[in-house]
Amino acid sequence: xxxxxxxxxxxxxxxxxxxxxxxxxxxxxxxxxxxxxxxxxxxxxxxxxxxxxxxxxxxxxxxxxxxxxxxxxxxxxxxxxxxxxxxxxxxxxxxxxxxxxxxxxxxxxxxxxxxxxxxxxxxxxxxxxxxxxxxxxxxxxxxxxxxxxxxxxxxxxxxxxxxxxxxxxxxxxxxxxxxxxxxxxxxxxxxxxxxxxxxxxxxxxxxxxxx
Amino acid sequence: xxxxxxxxxxxxxxxxxxxxxxxxxxxxxxxxxxxxxxxxxxxxxxxxxxxxxxxxxxxxxxxxxxxxxxxxxxxxxxxxxxxxxxxxxxxxxxxxxxxxxxxxxxxxxxxxxxxxxxxxxxxxxxxxxxxxxxxxxxxxxxxxxxxxxxxxxxxxxxxxxxxxxxxxxxxxxxxxxxxxxxxxxxxxxxxxxxxxxxxxxxxxxxxxxxxxxxxxxxxxxxxxxxxxxxxxxxxxxxxxxxxxxxxxxxxxxxxxxxxxxxxxxxxxxxxxxxxxxxxxxxxxxxxxxxxxxxxxxxxxxxxxxxxxxxxxxxxxxxxxxxxxxxxxxxxxxxxxxxxxxxxxxxxxxxxxxxxxxxxxxx
Numbered sequence: 230x231x232x233x234x235x236x237x238x239x240x241x242x243x244x245x246x247x248x249x250x251x252x253x254x255x256x257x258x259x260x261x262x263x264x265x266x267x268x269x270x271x272x273x274x275x276x277x278x279x280x281x282x283x284x285x286x287x288x289x290x291x292x293x294x295x296x297x298x299x300x301x302x303x304x305x306x307x308x309x310x311x312x313x314x315x316x317x318x319x320x321x322x323x324x325x326x327x328x329x330x331x332x333x334x335x336x337x338x339x340x341x342x343x344x345x346x347x348x349x350x351x352x353x354x355x356x357x358x359x360x361x362x363x364x365x366x367x368x369x370x371x372x373x374x375x376x377x378x379x380x381x382x383x384x385x386x387x388x389x390x391x392x393x394x395x396x397x398x399x400x401x402x403x404x405x406x407x408x409x410x411x412x413x414x415x416x417x418x419x420x421x422x423x424x425x426x427x428x429x430x431x432x433x434x435x436x437x438x439x440x
Numbered sequence: 441x442x443x444x445x446x447x448x449x450x451x452x453x454x455x456x457x458x459x460x461x462x463x464x465x466x467x468x469x470x471x472x473x474x475x476x477x478x479x480x481x482x483x484x485x486x487x488x489x490x491x492x493x494x495x496x497x498x499x500x501x502x503x504x505x506x507x508x509x510x511x512x513x514x515x516x517x518x519x520x521x522x523x524x525x526x527x528x529x530x531x532x533x534x535x536x537x538x539x540x541x542x543x544x545x546x547x548x549x550x551x552x553x554x555x556x557x558x559x560x561x562x563x564x565x566x567x568x569x570x571x572x573x574x575x576x577x578x579x580x581x582x583x584x585x586x587x588x589x590x591x592x593x594x595x596x597x598x599x600x601x602x603x604x605x606x607x608x609x610x611x612x613x614x615x616x617x618x619x620x621x622x623x624x625x626x627x628x629x630x631x632x633x634x635x636x637x638x639x640x641x642x643x644x645x646x647x648x649x650x651x652x653x654x655x656x657x658x659x660x661x662x663x664x665x666x667x668x669x670x671x672x673x674x675x676x677x678x679x680x681x682x683x684x685x686x687x688x689x690x691x692x693x694x695x696x697x698x699x700x701x702x703x704x705x706x707x708x709x710x711x712x713x714x715x716x717x718x719x720x721x722x723x724x725x726x727x728x729x730x731x732x733x734x735x736x737x738x739x740x741x742x743x744x745x746x747x748x749x750x751x752x753x754x755x756x757x758x759x760x761x762x763x764x765x766x767x768x769x770x771x772x773x774x775x776x777x778x779x780x781x782x783x784x785x786x787x788x789x790x791x792x793x794x795x796x797x798x799x800x801x802x
Contacts, residue, residue, distance in 0.1 A: 294702020312703065314608040414608075416704065420575045420677065420697040423637070 231276050234425045235418075237291055237299035239284035243322050243410055247300045248279070250319070254432030276425065288313060288413065297418035298426055303408045304387055308348045314419055316430050317412040320437050324389040326351060328403040331376050334383070345375030346385040355385070355405050373397045443738035444731065448524060450569050451543050451729065455522035458562060460545050463521035465506050471496040477505055477717070479687060485530035487537060499528040503542060504711070504726060508718050513549035515721065520547050544708070544728035548715065551723030556659075556692065556710065557666040559725045563694055563708055564672040566729055571737070573699035576667075576675050576706075578640070579682035580660050580692050586653040587633045591617060591626035602685035605634040637679040640664035644678060659692055683707075688714065694727070698737065705733050744788045747773040749781065752793035761793055 236251065238244040248261050258272040258279055271278040282290055287301035292311040304326055306315060326348065336342065338361070345366040346352045356363045366381050373393060375381040387408060388394060388401055412433055414426050452462075471488050478486075487499040500506060503525050513519035522545035531538045545562065547555050560578075567574035581602075588601045597620050604613040610631060617627035629650055636643045644664060647657050660678065667676050683693040691710030698705055708727020715724045748768055752761045761777055768775045768791070776787065 292702070315612075316608055316610075318611040415702055417697045417699075417702050419608075420577060421573070421699050 231273065232422060232425065233271070233273070233276050233278050234298065234422060234429070235296045236277060236279050237282050237287045237296035237301075238279055239287050239299075239301060240281050241284065243284065243300070243302075244281060246321060247319070247410065250433055250436055251277070251279075251429070253436060254429055256429065291413050291415050294415050294417060296415070297422055298412065298414045298429060300410050300412055303406065303411055304348065304351070306411060306413070307406060308350050310350070311413075312416065314414040314416060315411050316414055316426075317433055317437065319410040319412060319433065320440060322408075322410040324387050324408045326385065326405040326408055327388045327401045328355075328383050328385055328405065329373075329376075329388065329394050329399045329401045330383040332398060332400060334376070336382070342383065343381040344383055344385055345372055345381035347372060348385055351405065352385040373399060444734070447569065447734070447738065448543060448731070451566055452522070452524065454562065454565055454569065455545050458520075458558060460520045460522040460547075463503075463507055463523045463546075465500070465503065465510075465523070465525060467499060467526070468497045469500050469506055471498040473505055473509060474498050474501060477714075485537065487528050500525070501527055501529050503527060503544065503728070504546060504714075505718075507546050507726075508548065508715060508720060508724065511548050511720065513722065516550050518547055518549045518551065518555055521545065538732070541731040542728045543731055544726060546724065546726035548720070548724045549722045551710070551712075551725055553662055553666075556725055557663060557670075559708070559727065560663050560692070560694060561667060561670050561672055563696060563706055563727045564667060564675060566727075567675065567696045567698060567706060568672075570705065570729075570734060571698040571700070574675050575677055575697045576672075577677050577679045577682050577695045577697065578660060578663060578692065579678065579680050579684065579694070580653070580656040581684045581686055581689060582656040582691070583647065583653040583660075583680050584630075584634055584684040586656070587626075587630040587650075590652065591620075591622040591630045593617075593620060593622065593630075599685070601630070605681050606683070606685045608635070608681050610635060633680055635681075637681065638677060640668075640673070640676055640678045643680075647680075663692055683709065690714070691723075691725070696727075696729075698734075700737050701733055703733055705730050744786045745774075746776040746785065747788045748775045749785075749787040749790045750775055750777040750793065751781070751790060752777060752779065754779075756793045764791075764793060 238247055256275050256277040258270050258277055260270040261279060269280055280296060284301060285305055287299040288305050288309055288311040290296040291299040291313050302322060342361060342363045343366060344352050344363050345368050347369055349365050349367050352365055366375060368375060372384045372386045375384055377397060391401060394400060419426055474486050486501050489497055491497045503523050507521060511519050524543045526539050526541055528537055528539055547559050564576045567576055584605050585602060588598055593601050601613060601616055613634060614631060629652060633650060633652055636646060644657060644661050664676060667673055682695055683689060689709035689711050690713035693709030695704040696706030706727055706729050710725040712723040715722060750765055765775045765777050
């Protein structure tokens, strides 16, 4: 049987967009377009098998070798630092990791800064690079609420258009890193399925360049 | 004997066949040894405790440091040892301590071309003992760092560049070079070298054409051609992104992969600088096989846990039960004597003491 390329795709809009890139690259799998509750889709003729997983889990599937390659946000790579190859910036799903706070907030460098975020590692590393003492409040959602209710001084979160911030009287004060979707690969898979992986990488590179 | 024990025995026989002697070490070492070399350890956490004499001790997180410290190699000679030891490290995924079984070897002292090739070939043969579908990836961290320095990268920018090369992150490496105003030609060469990965002949030829790091390239060629001559060329690949951000190795490095295991199962290379740092003369090269990563690959898939379940009652003769179990075991069967059928076990057949045989549950 021909070798299969296992691909972890993020569920949702980004996953749909990336699947189209795979289809254009010659790795189509018509099952993917059917409305079903299936989690695994494969096309042996094209040597490809797709898994639709939670976006934040893509890197885990790839790092642990359940998937050979996958597509996930740079935010996940910065937060979890998985031991994978980051092969390409797909220049889609663009946003930024930023620090935001209330309009009236005045930072006092002499006091500990309270930071609410679901990206604790990114926040800790960023403030450590500035030599700033912080207290992290780890939240799993509605981060914007934290400074409004006095739970934190600032937030570290993903900002796309800034509308949610503006609607909650918050504003962006620093950009930590630009974020976009990245093509990632398992290191052992790269050793054994390099030709298949390079085919995807090359085709994606051309598609990204055409944008 | 299970597959892991069988592999350990085969690796040991392989290393002993080349004259490597067993290095046995204590579970504990003085903490000071690791504290001084913390930047070289694979994980930051070290389990420490105070010994009865007040000395701060550590459960060893690494074997090589201990071997270097205890090595007594005469000038001009080689010390060759292998080990099969547990180390204690923090797992990157679970953030908790794990006991990890490592097998490996070290060659210290007057290390030369022959000893480098011997160690690299033993790494390749170790991989082939694990699985015929394996790959040994060869590199030299000096090649990429020379190309990065030639592009004008130094200090934090150099470190960042090497990390990006290791991740095969060409897009951010290109952005870094642009941000640091690297000369276009030198940056282009760095990007090209960082991406070189494939069959040794083709990659080394291209590397020689670039003219970057000729000494390091010659060392790679010597090893690659030597492995080819020894009939080990089929599993060899050169990938210059391998271990290029390492502080541990200062010469040729290699990583081993086997199909079915998602991470490298073998890692090694030349570490002369570490030896010097610990006040020892000469060179050193070695590697470790991460036995814990092979667990899933070596898992037994036998249909039954035991061949015979021998059931006996309270009234049965103890000597009779033991004698029957012994005679069945002598026939090569795995026998489990129990008073009642155990849960969660699969057995081929049931023998009730004093009765005829019955069917198993598997």
